[in-house]
Amino acid sequence: MSASSCYKNCQPASIGKKIIMALSGLVLAGFVFGHMIGNLTVFKGAAAINEYAEWLHAHPGLLWVARSVLIVSVIAHIWSGVLLTIENRIARAGGPAVEVTRQASLSSRTMPYSGVIILAFIVFHLLHFTFRKIALGGQEFGADVYKMIIAGFSQPAVALFYIASMILLCLHLSHGISSVFQTLGLRNQRWRGRLDVVATAYGWVIALGFISIPLAVLLGQLK
Amino acid sequence: MVKPSEQSSHDSERTLALRLRVWRQLRGGEGHFEEYSLAAVPVSASFLEMMDMLNEQLIREGKDTIAFDHDCREGICGMCSMTINGMPHGPIPGVTTCQLHMRNFRDGETITVEPWRARAFPVLKDLAVNRSAFDKVIQAGGFITVRTGSAPEANNTLIPKPIADEAMDAAECIGCGACVASCKNGSAMLFVGAKINHLNILPQGQPERERRTLAMVKTMDDAGFGNCTNYGECQAHCPKGITLDVIAKLNRDYLRARVKDFFSSTGKARKGGE
Amino acid sequence: MKLDAKIPAGPLADKWNNHKAKMRLVTPTNRRRYHIIVVGSGLAGSAAAASLAEMGYEVSCFCYQDSPRRAHSIAAQGGINAAKNYQNDGDSVRRLFLDTIKGGDYRAREANVYRLAQVSTSIIDQCVAQGVPFAREYGGLLANRSFGGAQVSRTFYARGQTGQQLLLGAYSALSRQIGAGTVKMYTRHEMLDLVLVEGQAKGIVTRDLVTGEIKAWASDVVVLCTGGYGNVFYLSTNAQGCNVTATFRAHRRGAGFANPCYSQIHPTCIPVHGEDQAKLTLMSESLRNDGRVWVPKNSADCAKPASEIPEEARDYFLERKYPSYGNLAPRDISSRAAKEVCDEGRGVGQVVDGKRLGVYLDFSAAIKRLGESAIRERYGNLFDMYENITGENAYRQPMRIFPAVHYTMGGLWVDYNLQSNIPGLFVGGEANFSDHGSNRLGASALMQGLADGYFVLPYTVTDYLAGVGLSGRPSVDRPEFKAVVKEVEERTHWFLNNNGNRSARSYHKELGKIVWEKCGMTRDKAGLEGAIRDLQALRDDFWKNIKVVGAGNQLAPELERAGRVADFLDFGIMMCLDALTREESCGGHFRTEYQEAGEAKRNDDTFAHAAVWEFKGEGNLPKRHTEPLTYEEVQLTTRSYK
Numbered sequence A: 001m002s003a004s005s006c007y008k009n010c011q012p013a014s015i016g017k018k019i020i021m022a023l024s025g026l027v028l029a030g031f032v033f034g035h036m037i038g039n040l041t042v043f044k045g046a047a048a049i050n051e052y053a054e055w056l057h058a059h060p061g062l063l064w065v066a067r068s069v070l071i072v073s074v075i076a077h078i079w080s081g082v083l084l085t086i087e088n089r090i091a092r093a094g095g096p097a098v099e100v101t102r103q104a105s106l107s108s109r110t111m112p113y114s115g116v117i118i119l120a121f122i123v124f125h126l127l128h129f130t131f132r133k134i135a136l137g138g139q140e141f142g143a144d145v146y147k148m149i150i151a152g153f154s155q156p157a158v159a160l161f162y163i164a165s166m167i168l169l170c171l172h173l174s175h176g177i178s179s180v181f182q183t184l185g186l187r188n189q190r191w192r193g194r195l196d197v198v199a200t201a202y203g204w205v206i207a208l209g210f211i212s213i214p215l216a217v218l219l220g221q222l223k
Numbered sequence B: 001m002v003k004p005s006e007q008s009s010h011d012s013e014r015t016l017a018l019r020l021r022v023w024r025q026l027r028g029g030e031g032h033f034e035e036y037s038l039a040a041v042p043v044s045a046s047f048l049e050m051m052d053m054l055n056e057q058l059i060r061e062g063k064d065t066i067a068f069d070h071d072c073r074e075g076i077c078g079m080c081s082m083t084i085n086g087m088p089h090g091p092i093p094g095v096t097t098c099q100l101h102m103r104n105f106r107d108g109e110t111i112t113v114e115p116w117r118a119r120a121f122p123v124l125k126d127l128a129v130n131r132s133a134f135d136k137v138i139q140a141g142g143f144i145t146v147r148t149g150s151a152p153e154a155n156n157t158l159i160p161k162p163i164a165d166e167a168m169d170a171a172e173c174i175g176c177g178a179c180v181a182s183c184k185n186g187s188a189m190l191f192v193g194a195k196i197n198h199l200n201i202l203p204q205g206q207p208e209r210e211r212r213t214l215a216m217v218k219t220m221d222d223a224g225f226g227n228c229t230n231y232g233e234c235q236a237h238c239p240k241g242i243t244l245d246v247i248a249k250l251n252r253d254y255l256r257a258r259v260k261d262f263f264s265s266t267g268k269a270r271k272g273g274e
Numbered sequence C: 001m002k003l004d005a006k007i008p009a010g011p012l013a014d015k016w017n018n019h020k021a022k023m024r025l026v027t028p029t030n031r032r033r034y035h036i037i038v039v040g041s042g043l044a045g046s047a048a049a050a051s052l053a054e055m056g057y058e059v060s061c062f063c064y065q066d067s068p069r070r071a072h073s074i075a076a077q078g079g080i081n082a083a084k085n086y087q088n089d090g091d092s093v094r095r096l097f098l099d100t101i102k103g104g105d106y107r108a109r110e111a112n113v114y115r116l117a118q119v120s121t122s123i124i125d126q127c128v129a130q131g132v133p134f135a136r137e138y139g140g141l142l143a144n145r146s147f148g149g150a151q152v153s154r155t156f157y158a159r160g161q162t163g164q165q166l167l168l169g170a171y172s173a174l175s176r177q178i179g180a181g182t183v184k185m186y187t188r189h190e191m192l193d194l195v196l197v198e199g200q201a202k203g204i205v206t207r208d209l210v211t212g213e214i215k216a217w218a219s220d221v222v223v224l225c226t227g228g229y230g231n232v233f234y235l236s237t238n239a240q241g242c243n244v245t246a247t248f249r250a251h252r253r254g255a256g257f258a259n260p261c262y263s264q265i266h267p268t269c270i271p272v273h274g275e276d277q278a279k280l281t282l283m284s285e286s287l288r289n290d291g292r293v294w295v296p297k298n299s300a301d302c303a304k305p306a307s308e309i310p311e312e313a314r315d316y317f318l319e320r321k322y323p324s325y326g327n328l329a330p331r332d333i334s335s336r337a338a339k340e341v342c343d344e345g346r347g348v349g350q351v352v353d354g355k356r357l358g359v360y361l362d363f364s365a366a367i368k369r370l371g372e373s374a375i376r377e378r379y380g381n382l383f384d385m386y387e388n389i390t391g392e393n394a395y396r397q398p399m400r401i402f403p404a405v406h407y408t409m410g411g412l413w414v415d416y417n418l419q420s421n422i423p424g425l426f427v428g429g430e431a432n433f434s435d436h437g438s439n440r441l442g443a444s445a446l447m448q449g450l451a452d453g454y455f456v457l458p459y460t461v462t463d464y465l466a467g468v469g470l471s472g473r474p475s476v477d478r479p480e481f482k483a484v485v486k487e488v489e490e491r492t493h494w495f496l497n498n499n500g501n502r503s504a505r506s507y508h509k510e511l512g513k514i515v516w517e518k519c520g521m522t523r524d525k526a527g528l529e530g531a532i533r534d535l536q537a538l539r540d541d542f543w544k545n546i547k548v549v550g551a552g553n554q555l556a557p558e559l560e561r562a563g564r565v566a567d568f569l570d571f572g573i574m575m576c577l578d579a580l581t582r583e584e585s586c587g588g589h590f591r592t593e594y595q596e597a598g599e600a601k602r603n604d605d606t607f608a609h610a611a612v613w614e615f616k617g618e619g620n621l622p623k624r625h626t627e628p629l630t631y632e633e634v635q636l637t638t639r640s641y642k
C-alpha cells in the first residue's frame, strides 16, 4: 500500500469502526466499574474516600496513563460512533413509511442518544469534580473530596441529573456489553441470550452503584 | 392473524376485500403511495397472486401495472421483495413474499406495500429495486478459485458432518436482501456473513480465507451499505433463518484477516510500491 | 433441413475421449480475440460462461432475472446423479447410462447419454472443490441416496436444495470471472431474437428490461442455455419468467426444434386452489415413501372431509393397480393414475373449474406405525411448506396432491457437439433435447446441465471457433443486425400501441388450459386436432385483442409477458402437432390409442427417431423431419411396473 493511497485505505472499514467502538467501549466500561468501586469508598466515611483521592494524586504517572487511555478511548469511541451513526442514516435512505421493530431492543435503538447524553454528563461531571469550574455548593473544598460530593449532591437538580445519566448509562451498557462480544466475534445463538442478561446486569450494577451515592445524600444517609 | 391449522380445509371459498397502499415510482423519479381497492381476494391466494389480481384490474382500467420482482414463487430464488406493512416479506417469520398467503390478512384491512428501502438498493420502478450490489460483493471474493476440470477427486477432502451442516446452514441464504431492508442501518452484514461463513469454514475455502474476507467487506462498504450495530432485525426478518452468528464470525474473520495482513511478510525487502 | 448427429466413430465407451483428442484447439493468446455470447445463467449457462472465460475467451452472459443466481435451476430439490459408486452397490458409468436410456424409454441418442454418464463423476469433483455443501456422513465422506426408484444410491444432495447449492457453485465460478472482467454479465436483459450472418449464428438482439433499450450484440458463436418451456402449460413448477422465446426465436431463424411433445409431469405437487393461481409447487417425491395415495371409491364421498370416509370406502388405487410398486410407481404412471380417478369424478379438494383435481396422500398409517415425531423428522419442512400454502395440517388430515408439469425433454435439436443445425448456435441444458429421450430420470437434469456447461461445451465450442478463424465476427452495423433490431422494435411498438382489451395473462391461462387438457398427461388424435384449431383461433385473437400497458422505457412486465405468450402460442401449436404425429406412446407422451393393458405402447419400428420441426413461415404449420435413433449397445425392452 503506497503512502498516497493511505488516506482512503486507512479509513477503517465498517467492521474496523465497529471493532474500535467495541474496544474503546470495553475500556470505558472497565473504567466505570473501577470508578464506581472507588466512589463507593464514600460509604466508608470521609477519611477513606479522601485517602483514595490523595493516593491517586500521589501517583501522577499512573493517573496520567489511565487518563490518556481514557481520553484516547473516549475520542475513538465518539469519533467512530458519530461516523457510524451518520453513515447508517444515509444508508437507510429514510426507511419504510411503516416502521416495524421485531427484535431490536430499546437500548440498541437509543445508543447514539444515550451516548450523547452521557457525553454531556461527562463534560458536566469533569467541569464539576475534576476541573472544579462549576462550584456547586459554593465553597473551595481543597483536598476534601468527601465534602465536595456531599455539597454537590445536596442540590436535588444535580443529583437527579446524575441519577438520570446513570440510568442512561445502564441502558447504553445493557446493549453495549453484549454487543462487544458480537463485534469481536465471541457470541453465538446459545450465548446471545445469556450475554444479554450479563450486559443488563452489568449495566444495573454500574448504575445502581453510582446512583447509591446521590441517593444516600438526598435521603440524608450521607452527610 | 389466524393460525393456518385452525382453518377449515375448504377455506378457498372465503374472500377478502382489501385496501392497498402501494408505492409507485418511475425510474429516476420521485415516488408516492397510491391507494387501490380490491375485492374478492380468495384467502387461499398467495400475496403475489393477489398482486396479479390487482394488476389485472389495472389493465382492465387501462392503467399501468405495478412492477414487482418475482420469479420462482416458491421461496428459493430470492427475487421477490416487498415490504408489507413495514415488514420485509410480510408478517409471517421464515416466509418469503411469494410464499405468504392471504389467509394471514383480515377482511377490510389496509395493506401498505413498499419496496426494499436502502441507499444501496435504488428503486427501478414501483416495488422493484436494483440489488446488483449483492452480486458485486460475491464477485469480489464469494467463491473458491477452482478451474473447471482441475478439481481433485471429491472424496479426497474429508469434511466432518457438523462442518458441512454448518456451511449448508449459511449457504441457504437466497440473496433476497430482506436483511438490508429490515436493518435500521441498511447493513448487508447478514448476507455477507452468510457467504463468508459458508466458504470460510470449509477446508476448500481456507487458502483464500483472508483475502476473501477483506475483499468482500471492502466491496460491501463501497456499495453504500450501512454498518451493523447489532440490532438483530435482519435475523428476525430473514426468510431462511440465517442467524446473527454469521455476523459474529464475519467480525472474527475480519479481525483475524486484518491482524494477519498487518503482520504478513513477503520474505523479501519491499521495493517501491506494490 | 440437414440433421447430421456427428456421432464419433468407435466403441461407445471411447467415443468421447477419441473425439476430444481429435478436436481442434485455439492458442491461448488468440482466445481473447473471440467473443462468445452465452444466454442463460442457470447450471448450463453459468458453467459454460465461467469455463469458457477461464480458458481466456471474451464472454458476454445474459439473463432476464436481476442476478444470475436466480435462474430456475435454483429450485431443484432432490439431487444430482453421478456414477461414483461410493456406496459400493454396483453402480458404474455403464449402469447409469443404461438406466438413463431406459428411463428415457429408448428415445435418446446412445452416444450422448453415454458421455453424460462418463462426465458425471467429474461434476461432483468440480462442485465439491467449489464448496458445494453436499450431505456427508459422519466420517466426512460424501453421502448418497437412492432417488426416483433407482436400484443404486448414486444421488448426491444438499438437503432439499441441491439445485440451489449447485447453482450457487456455478454462480460463484461465474462471479469470479465477472470480477476478473473476463465475463460481462447483462442481467435483466431478455434475448428477443437471434442474428444470422451468412447462415451462421453471429449474435443476438436483446431488450434491456430496465431501460427498454433494444440492442444488437455480435459474437463469434452463440450458446443458448435458456431452460425449458414448461410454462406453455401456464401452471407448472417453473418460475414465472421461464419462457420459450429464446429457443423459439432461434427456431424461427432456422434451428430445428426436437420432440416438443415430450414433457414430464410430476405426481406430487400441491393441487390447484383457485382460478387466480399462477404457480404450482412441487413437493419432494420422497413423500411417497411413507404416504398412501387414495381417493373415495364413491364420488358422492368426495365433498366429505377425509376423516368421515371409512376405510372400506377408500380406493388405494396405486396399490390396487401396481401391487409390486404400489405408491412408489414411476412418475408418469402415478400421474396418469391420479388423473384417471379424477376424471372419473373421484377427485378430492376444492372444486376448480367444475372439477376436484386432487388425490389424498395419507400419512395416518405411517404416523400410527412410526409415531408423529418420526414423520416430522423425515418430512417436517415439507409438511410446514404444505401447511403454509394450503392452510392444512397434514399430521391431522391427509395431504392433497395432484400432478403438475415439471420438466420438458424436448428442445432445440443439437448434434453430438451440442451444436444446432445452425452453425455457430450451440444449445445446453434443458433448452436442448439431447439426453433424456421421452422421459427424464430423477436427478439427471442437474447432471446434464452441468455436464453440458462444464465438460462438453468448452471443448466443442473451441473446436468450432478454431474452424471459423479470427475474421469471423461481424460488426453490429451490418444490415443483418439492423434488420433484426428493426423487427424487434416494431413488434415492441406494436404491442405497446395495440388498442386491445385482453391481458397477456388471460391468453396465457387459456393457452395453458388447452394444452394441459389435450396435450398433458394423456393425448389422443381428436383432442390434439381440436387443440391445434383452438390454439390457432386463440393466436389470431391474441394478435387482435392483446392489451399491453406500460411504457417502453421502463420496467414493463406486461410487455415482457406479451412477448413470451406470443411465442408460447405458436410453440403450443407445434407441440400439439408433434404429439399428434407421434403415433405411439413413450415416456411422458401417452397417446390413449396406443396402450396395452393400460401401459404405454411404443412403436419402435416406426418411431425410434427424434422428430425435428422446421419453421415454415408465420402462420404456417412447421415441417416434420426425423433423426433416426440407432441402438448399437442397448436392447430395447418394454417397461413394466405391474
Ligand SMILES: Cc1cc2nc3c(=O)[nH]c(=O)nc-3n(C[C@H](O)[C@H](O)[C@H](O)COP(=O)(O)OP(=O)(O)OC[C@H]3O[C@@H](n4cnc5c(N)ncnc54)[C@H](O)[C@@H]3O)c2cc1C
Pocket (backbone or CB within 6 Å): C039, C040, C041, C042, C043, C044, C045, C062, C063, C064, C065, C068, C070, C071, C072, C073, C074, C075, C076, C077, C078, C079, C080, C162, C163, C189, C190, C191, C192, C225, C226, C227, C228, C237, C238, C239, C242, C243, C245, C246, C282, C406, C407, C428, C429, C430, C431, C442, C443, C444, C445, C446, C447, C449
Ligand atoms: C421445482 C423443480 C425441481 C427440480 N428438481 C430436480 C432435481 O431434483 N434433480 C434434477 O436433476 N433436476 C431437477 N429439476 C430440473 C432441473 O432443475 C432443470 O432442468 C435445470 O436446472 C435446468 O437448467 P438450465 O441451466 O438448463 O436452465 P435454467 O436454470 O432454467 O436457466 C435458464 C436461464 O436462461 C435465462 N433465460 C431464459 N430465457 C431467456 C431469454 N429469453 N433471454 C435471456 N435469458 C433467458 C434465464 O434468465 C436463466 O438464467 C427440477 C426442476 C424444477 C422446476
Ligand code: HEM
Pocket (backbone or CB within 6 Å): A018, A021, A022, A023, A024, A025, A026, A028, A029, A030, A032, A077, A078, A081, A082, A085, A108, A111, A112, A114, A115, A116, A118, A119, A172, A173, A175, A176, A177, A179, A180, A181, A183, B228, B229, B230
Ligand atoms: C462511560 C461512557 C461509555 C461507555 C462505558 C460506553 C460503552 C459502550 C459500549 C460497550 C459499546 C458497544 C460497542 C459495540 O457495539 O461493540 C458502545 C457503543 C456505542 N456508544 Fe458508548 N460508551 C460510553 C460513552 C459513549 C458516548 C459518550 C457516546 C456518544 C457520544 C457513545 C456512543 C456510542 C455509540 C453510538 C455506540 C454504537 C452503538 C452500537 O454500535 O450499537 N458512547 N458504548
Ligand code: SF4
Pocket (backbone or CB within 6 Å): B172, B173, B174, B175, B176, B177, B178, B179, B180, B190, B191, B194, B234, B237, B238, B239, B240, B241, B242
Ligand atoms: S441473509 Fe436472509 S434476509 Fe439476507 S439475503 Fe440472505 S436470505 Fe435474504
Ligand code: FES
Pocket (backbone or CB within 6 Å): B069, B070, B071, B072, B073, B074, B075, B076, B077, B078, B079, B080, B096, B097, B098, B099
Ligand atoms: S419469487 Fe422466488 S423467492 Fe419469492
